[in-house]
Amino acid sequence: MSLWTWFGLKEGSASTDWPLKGDEDGQQGVLGMPRYDPARCEAGCDACAHACVTHAIAFSASTGDAAKPEVDWGRCIVCQRCAEVCPTGAFTTSGDWALGVHERADLKWDAEMSERIVREVPERMRRPFGRSLHIRHVDAGSCNGCESDLQALNNPYYNLHRLGIFFTPSPRFADVLLVTGSVTKAMHGPLLETWEAMPVPRWVIATGTCAVSGGVTGGNYASGTGLDGVLPVDIYLPGCPPNPAALIHALLMIVGRSRQRMRGGQIER
Amino acid sequence: MKNCGYKKVDVADLKTCTERLLADGGRMQGVYAWYPAPSRAELRYVATLPGQARFVGWSVDVGDAAMPSLAGVCPLLGWHEREIMEMSGVAFSGHPEPERLVTAFLPPGDRGPLEPDGATRASVAAGLPAPSLPAVSGRHVQLLPFGPVRADVLESAQFIFLYLGEGILHYHPNLFLKHRGMEKQFEGMEPASGALIAERVVGIDTVAHSLAYAQAVEDAADCEVSDRAAWFRLVAAELERIYNHLHYLGHLCHTTTLKVGEAQGKLLEERAKQINARASGSRFLRSMVWPGGMRRELDVYAIAEGLSALRPQVEQYIALIERTTSHLDRLISTAPLSQKLAFDQGATGPIERASGIDRDLRRDHPYAAYRTLQPTVALAQEGDAFARMKVRISELRASVALVEKAIARGVPDGPLLVPCAPAAHTEGLGWVESSRGTVLYAVHLGDEARLARVKIKSPSFSNWRVFPSTVHDSNMMDYAINEASFGLTISGCAR
Numbered sequence: 001m002s003l004w005t006w007f008g009l010k011e012g013s014a015s016t017d018w019p020l021k022g023d024e025d026g027q028q029g030v031l032g033m034p035r036y037d038p039a040r041c042e043a044g045c046d047a048c049a050h051a052c053v054t055h056a057i058a059f060s061a062s063t064g065d066a067a068k069p070e071v072d073w074g075r076c077i078v079c080q081r082c083a084e085v086c087p088t089g090a091f092t093t094s095g096d097w098a099l100g101v102h103e104r105a106d107l108k109w110d111a112e113m114s115e116r117i118v119r120e121v122p123e124r125m126r127r128p129f130g131r132s133l134h135i136r137h138v139d140a141g142s143c144n145g146c147e148s149d150l151q152a153l154n155n156p157y158y159n160l161h162r163l164g165i166f167f168t169p170s171p172r173f174a175d176v177l178l179v180t181g182s183v184t185k186a187m188h189g190p191l192l193e194t195w196e197a198m199p200v201p202r203w204v205i206a207t208g209t210c211a212v213s214g215g216v217t218g219g220n221y222a223s224g225t226g227l228d229g230v231l232p233v234d235i236y237l238p239g240c241p242p243n244p245a246a247l248i249h250a251l252l253m254i255v256g257r258s259r260q261r262m263r264g265g266q267i268e269r
Numbered sequence: 270m271k272n273c274g275y276k277k278v279d280v281a282d283l284k285t286c287t288e289r290l291l292a293d294g295g296r297m298q299g300v301y302a303w304y305p306a307p308s309r310a311e312l313r314y315v316a317t318l319p320g321q322a323r324f325v326g327w328s329v330d331v332g333d334a335a336m337p338s339l340a341g342v343c344p345l346l347g348w349h350e351r352e353i354m355e356m357s358g359v360a361f362s363g364h365p366e367p368e369r370l371v372t373a374f375l376p377p378g379d380r381g382p383l384e385p386d387g388a389t390r391a392s393v394a395a396g397l398p399a400p401s402l403p404a405v406s407g408r409h410v411q412l413l414p415f416g417p418v419r420a421d422v423l424e425s426a427q428f429i430f431l432y433l434g435e436g437i438l439h440y441h442p443n444l445f446l447k448h449r450g451m452e453k454q455f456e457g458m459e460p461a462s463g464a465l466i467a468e469r470v471v472g473i474d475t476v477a478h479s480l481a482y483a484q485a486v487e488d489a490a491d492c493e494v495s496d497r498a499a500w501f502r503l504v505a506a507e508l509e510r511i512y513n514h515l516h517y518l519g520h521l522c523h524t525t526t527l528k529v530g531e532a533q534g535k536l537l538e539e540r541a542k543q544i545n546a547r548a549s550g551s552r553f554l555r556s557m558v559w560p561g562g563m564r565r566e567l568d569v570y571a572i573a574e575g576l577s578a579l580r581p582q583v584e585q586y587i588a589l590i591e592r593t594t595s596h597l598d599r600l601i602s603t604a605p606l607s608q609k610l611a612f613d614q615g616a617t618g619p620i621e622r623a624s625g626i627d628r629d630l631r632r633d634h635p636y637a638a639y640r641t642l643q644p645t646v647a648l649a650q651e652g653d654a655f656a657r658m659k660v661r662i663s664e665l666r667a668s669v670a671l672v673e674k675a676i677a678r679g680v681p682d683g684p685l686l687v688p689c690a691p692a693a694h695t696e697g698l699g700w701v702e703s704s705r706g707t708v709l710y711a712v713h714l715g716d717e718a719r720l721a722r723v724k725i726k727s728p729s730f731s732n733w734r735v736f737p738s739t740v741h742d743s744n745m746m747d748y749a750i751n752e753a754s755f756g757l758t759i760s761g762c763a764r
Binding site: 003004005007008011014026027028029030031051053077078079080081084093136137138139140141142143144145146147148149150151152154155156157158167169170171181182184185186187190193194215216217220221222223240241243 | 374375376378382417418419420421422423424425445446447448449450451453454458462465466468469470471472473475516527528529530532533535536538539540542543546547548549550551552553555556564568571589592593758759760761
């Protein structure tokens with residue numbers, strides 16, 4: 001239809017330049033993981049752990065009154081309840097979302113781990129992909145929130161193609177397996193078959209808190225507890241759901257075009 | 270409990286009661302089972318009557334004998350009854366399809382997942398067979414199992430086609446591979462936090478699910494939210510409809526290969542989601558609704574500013590779609606759903622309204638601020654894919670107008686959140702008209718006022734039940750268009 005051709009030409013490009021140029025990442029106002037400042041914790045207070053339905057915040061059984069909560073962003077569903085119930089401001093809301101990490105341990109709060117140098121992706125691992133990626137997505141039991149923001153990557157605003165990244169129908173052509181959901185019992189088999197059909201080298205991204213740790217249904221009669229123990233995971237990206245910019249950041253980490261920004265549960269700023 | 274008046278009904282009178290309900294123009298919404306005690310099960314039938322804002326219901330004690338299946342009188346109950354058999358272990362006699370549904374892909378256990386610990390009743394759950402395909406034979410008949418991993422970024426489901434050339438002889442969707450046990454997940458939780466689980470039943474219907482859940486808890490607690498909270502709830506619910514309807518239109522263009530139309534629809538959806546983020550901190554409007562009101566305010570200025578920019582773009586987009594004959598040609602007369610079939614099988618939301626059933630919970634059973642800010646309800650008669658799109662377009666326009674009207678009236682005064690703590694052994698019912706149709710939550714509280722049973726009836730469960738009847742005897746070329754015209758989710762169906 002000439003109607004649409006004319007419309008398309010007249011509208012011009014709607015794509016953001018981020019992350020190549022500028023900072024228009026489209027996430028204005030989006031609340032990310034809360035920030036944690038253990039120095040502000042009050043002795044004997046466990047309001048945050050009580051409010052946290054996925055036990056991202058927990059007290060280990062052995063410690064006493066002066067114990068500080070243990071925090072695992074890999075279990076966080078970004079519900080902001082801890083920031084709401086915390087009486088001292090130890091948990092505060094933030095816009096932190098660049099959470100993709102190579103190792104699961106980097107999502108757990110640990111002051112010493114936050115100082116270490118993160119393992120970089122070696123050049124010889126990057127080269128086979130020619131700095132371009134093809135993704136096969138598998139929904140292994142999500143709520144459709146992750147899919148909605150994954151679909152958004154192909155809208156004109158994020159326009160994933162401009163970064164050389166494509167979704168592919170066949171696992172045979174895929175470099176990256178991007179998995180959402182807690183891995184339900186019924187999707188366990190199809191997920192493994194998809195992975196086995198992929199050529200090596202291949203990468204796996206656990207996308208969203210469900211795939212990282214099981215999320216709200218993890219470990220019940222129908223759901224698994226995410227990808228650990230199911231597939232070898234190369235990038236863990238928690239979030240409920242991870243926003244499109246976080247997804248782009250994680251995908252670019254694989255080809256060495258973005259850096260891991262979270263270490264020991266703390267994000268560099 | 271005010272939202273639903275329950276009447277005790279004897280098993281022997283069930284069929285007569287159902288026939289009377291239907292004769293009175295009533296509508297069965299569904300049935301579920303729960304266990305007031307480990308040894309005692311009860312069925313709850315939930316229905317609506319015309320001209321009555323409250324829901325009506327029957328509670329039926331389950332005895333030792335099998336319950337009579339009502340699927341013959343009211344076909345939409347067929348799936349509900351199957352779910353009760355496999356999940357709660359209650360037997361039904363005379364059921365036309367006594368097979369597993371939700372647990373079709375789970376290893377069978379001795380008892381259903383929703384039977385309580387220490388249940389003493391005999392359970393039918395273990396003995397139910399897996400779903401079967403009809404025997405279809407013929408020289409050129411082909412079998413195509415498609416999925417569960419399909420091209421594009423899609424939810425997992427497997428579609429089985431038995432087809433001859435282009436013609437589809439039989440279609441069977443396997444929709445429950447991603448059953449996550451959501452209803453069970455609520456058990457034992459304190460009622461307020463349950464809102465976080467409800468938000469994650471269907472990510473793109475976050476407000477609808479959390480609101481229906483919150484209303485059910487408020488019903489159990491006899492709690493009245495403030496006008497202020499009710500106003501924010503309406504605005505959040507309508508914002509959710511707007512981005513979902515835009516996604517629907519973009520995706521429908523994808524299936525008719527109208528590429529620029531797809532790109533534009535999804536760009537507008539993105540802009541709507543960015544408005545949500547600026548207004549609420551979440552692209553999906555999460556972390557807002559809570560039993561007793563709202564956790565946070567929406568940024569009204571961000572919404573007003575965003576919508577005033579979005580509105581002309583939406584109008585221009587709709588005008589282009591409505592003038593594109595290549596798109597319309599693929600929709601007109603495609604996959605018609607008759608009014609009778611839509612009603613009998615329980616179609617809901619835009620699907621039933623496109624088939625001439627004039628029903629919308631926001632108007633007929635108002636909640637939140639819908640009593641004072643009434644929505645315009647769109648209706649079409651043809652029941653084809655084109656009618657379904659027309660209804661969505663009208664609803665999109667109506668939602669934008671309704672939010673603007675709400676903002677023009679101003680935010681009422683009042684507290685954002687009031688205390689809402691239901692007592693032990695109470696129950697409540699809540700409902701919401703989502704962009705896809707009726708969302709229904711029933712909650713039962715047990716000891717220590719913790720959740721004992723939460724029933725979720727989502728619109729996709731109802732509409733997936735209807736959908737296959739529009740696929741049989743259609744052709745492969747139309748399938749993707751037909752499916753997109755229904756606007757279904759798998760997560761809502763499988764839960």
